[in-house]
Amino acid sequence: MPVDLQRDDLCRRAGNQPGSSRALPKQLTQNSIPGSSRAPPPPHQTTTDTNDNTGEDPVDTSGQVHLNRLVWEGGVEFLAFLLNKAVPMALDQPVFYKDIVRLPSQLQEQWKKACQEELEALYKRKVFELADLSKGHKAIKNCWVFTTKSDGHKKARLVAKGFSQIEGIDFDHIFSLVVRYESVHLLLVVAALENWHIEGLDIKSAFLYGQLDEEIYLEQSEGFKIHGQEWKVLCLRQTIYGLKQAALAWWKELLASA
Amino acid sequence: MIYVDDSGFMRNNATLVKEKKKAFMGIWECHDLGELKEFLGISIRHSGHKIILDQKVYLTKVLDRFSMTNAVIANTPLPHRYTPVAHTGNPDPTLRTQYQAIIGSLLYLMLDTYPDIAFAVIKLSQFSANPSKEHFERAKYICHYLAGTKDYTMVFDGKTNEGLIAHSDSNWAADVNNRCSVTGYFFKLAGSSVSWLSRAQKTVALSSIKAEYMAISDCCYQAMWMTNLFREIGFHVLPIMICSNNQGSIFIGSNPVQEKQTKHIDIRYHYIHECIEDNKVSVVFIPGNDNLANMFTKNLDRLKFIKF
Numbered sequence: 322m323p324v325d326l327q328r329d330d331l332c333r334r335a336g337n338q339p340g341s342s343r344a345l346p347k348q349l350t351q352n353s354i355p356g357s358s359r360a361p362p363p364p365h366q367t368t369t370d371t372n373d374n375t376g377e378d379p380v381d382t383s384g385q386v387h388l389n390r391l392v393w394e395g396g397v398e399f400l401a402f403l404l405n406k407a408v409p410m411a412l413d414q415p416v417f418y419k420d421i422v423r424l425p426s427q428l429q430e431q432w433k434k435a436c437q438e439e440l441e442a443l444y445k446r447k448v449f450e451l452a453d454l455s456k457g458h459k460a461i462k463n464c465w466v467f468t469t470k471s472d473g474h475k476k477a478r479l480v481a482k483g484f485s486q487i488e489g490i491d492f493d494h495i496f497s498l499v500v501r502y503e504s505v506h507l508l509l510v511v512a513a514l515e516n517w518h519i520e521g522l523d524i525k526s527a528f529l530y531g532q533l534d535e536e537i538y539l540e541q542s543e544g545f546k547i548h549g550q551e552w553k554v555l556c557l558r559q560t561i562y563g564l565k566q567a568a569l570a571w572w573k574e575l576l577a578s579a
Numbered sequence: 580m581i582y583v584d585d586s587g588f589m590r591n592n593a594t595l596v597k598e599k600k601k602a603f604m605g606i607w608e609c610h611d612l613g614e615l616k617e618f619l620g621i622s623i624r625h626s627g628h629k630i631i632l633d634q635k636v637y638l639t640k641v642l643d644r645f646s647m648t649n650a651v652i653a654n655t656p657l658p659h660r661y662t663p664v665a666h667t668g669n670p671d672p673t674l675r676t677q678y679q680a681i682i683g684s685l686l687y688l689m690l691d692t693y694p695d696i697a698f699a700v701i702k703l704s705q706f707s708a709n710p711s712k713e714h715f716e717r718a719k720y721i722c723h724y725l726a727g728t729k730d731y732t733m734v735f736d737g738k739t740n741e742g743l744i745a746h747s748d749s750n751w752a753a754d755v756n757n758r759c760s761v762t763g764y765f766f767k768l769a770g771s772s773v774s775w776l777s778r779a780q781k782t783v784a785l786s787s788i789k790a791e792y793m794a795i796s797d798c799c800y801q802a803m804w805m806t807n808l809f810r811e812i813g814f815h816v817l818p819i820m821i822c823s824n825n826q827g828s829i830f831i832g833s834n835p836v837q838e839k840q841t842k843h844i845d846i847r848y849h850y851i852h853e854c855i856e857d858n859k860v861s862v863v864f865i866p867g868n869d870n871l872a873n874m875f876t877k878n879l880d881r882l883k884f885i886k887f
Contacts, residue, residue: 500619502690502691503773503774503801503805504808505618505619505621506632506733506773506774507768507773507774507805507808508812509623509630509632509735510630510735510768510769510771510773511809511812511814512630512735513628513629513630513735513736513737513769514735514737514768514769515737516628516737519615519623519625520615521615521616521617521618
């Protein structure tokens with residue numbers, strides 16, 4: 322996680338090389354107020370920092386003290402500070418949806434296209450439909466997960482935050498598949514002995530096939546809220562990734578088809 | 580075989596496979612991957628009648644993560660005769676997290692394609708609740724070993740014709756902390772091991788014969804499962820031969836009479852009687868030095884280890 326990396330990096334820099342990290346306290350004094358904007362420091366700031374480095378100014382040392390105090394105390398202020406530091410570091414792959422806007426415009430386009438593709442797939446499968454939230458129900462939050470596949474293809478996946486589901490209301494039985502490597506080995510051995518032909522398949526968005534028995538609502542996906550109907554929620558018909566019962570539902574589908 | 584969304588099809592006839600695949604793809608929307616090259620992170624290579632498995636990509640990642648890529652190479656997973664002792668002090672949370680991360684990665688490797696580190700990893704994983712600095716160093720020692728054996732692969736050779744052979748072994752009262760013995764077994768087919776296990780026994784065995792006997796029983800469960808699986812996919816299996824290096828335990832296994840000396844052994848371990856009677860397994864003796872399951876129960880010296 323970039324956040325952790327940044328924290329390690331930060332601590333190391335704050336602890337070992339106070340001389341080289343003068344850029345930090347300067348930004349800190351500007352951004353460390355809780356609730357302040359989380360926008361990354363604008364690029365021109367670096368230039369002002371290098372200017373500051375030329376002279377020993379009292380602001381610098383007090384900033385260092387302030388930083389040390391923050392690190393020591395931890396808590397919300399420190400967290401806000403870290404968040405400020407962590408986000409601009411995002412590489413070519415966003416962690417959260419909000420990181421996308423900080424990428425170069427070409428990458429932004431590509432990632433947004435990936436999200437669009439995922440949404441289209443969801444609509445095509447009729448996984449959910451727009452509805453009003455019925456009384457007594459709570460919509461589950463969701464988030465985007467981004468990966469770059471080994472062939473360079475950019476993939477976005479809409480994932481429900483399954484940890485907010487309540488047992489007995491949102492799900493009953495769950496189960497997760499665990500592979501027994503013995504069986505994989507055994508089958509491959511048989512294939513070797515009998516000189517079988519082996520072919521591979523990858524099922525696209527397998528979990529989206531699972532049928533859902535419970536009534537579950539999902540918030541509209543971040544960045545793709547339907548204009549004019551922002552208050553509406555998505556009523557799920559089939560399981561999506563991240564729901565607790567997704568694995569079981571998919572497994573049932575698979576067994577039924579066999 | 581299917582795992583969530585990775586699946587593989589196999590049969591002797593290529594066109595039949597294609598047909599089946601097409602039927603499957605008619606039901607679900609799929610990506611056709613052609614010939615299977617990767618399954619759950621294991622790379623699969625076909626060369627003639629051999630199938631070669633390795634996890635080099637993951638292993639390199641693990642070694643990188645713990646900065647062990649250019650580590651000094653160790654000859655064995657753990658030093659000869661090393662017996663870890665439980666840590667009694669207060670747990671150190673940071674150390675514990677690191678330790679569990681490293682053990683978790685090693686466990687995955689061990690289950691998948693590296694049977695040679697099975698005993699070492701299982702042994703060390705018993706301390707993940709409260710590891711000491713020393714345990715951590717030992718876990719790194721396994722990484723040193725892995726750095727040296729990066730290029731080892733599992734090769735299933737279709738031409739070998741040895742049949743399915745199981746080896747079972749135990750190390751009596753090996754655990755200095757609670758005196759439990761260790762069970763180890765593995766199954767060999769097509770010139771490579773297909774299934775292996777190393778674990779502490781659940782109850783304390785009073786003698787080495789009993790420890791061996793429990794190991795054979797555990798091995799027996801696995802043998803039965805394999806027989807059933809083979810039957811399911813349409814193969815007839817001859818009684819599986821289990822090799823043990825303890826005459827006493829073999830005798831107890833094949834002799835249905837309850838003797839005074841063995842009456843306290845739990846019923847579940849007498850399962851083996853039934854299997855032998857039904858002619859599903861047979862237990863034979865081999866000398867301890869030839870027993871391949873040895874490496875799942877103790878830390879061997881270099882010479883012995885190389886032999887396996």
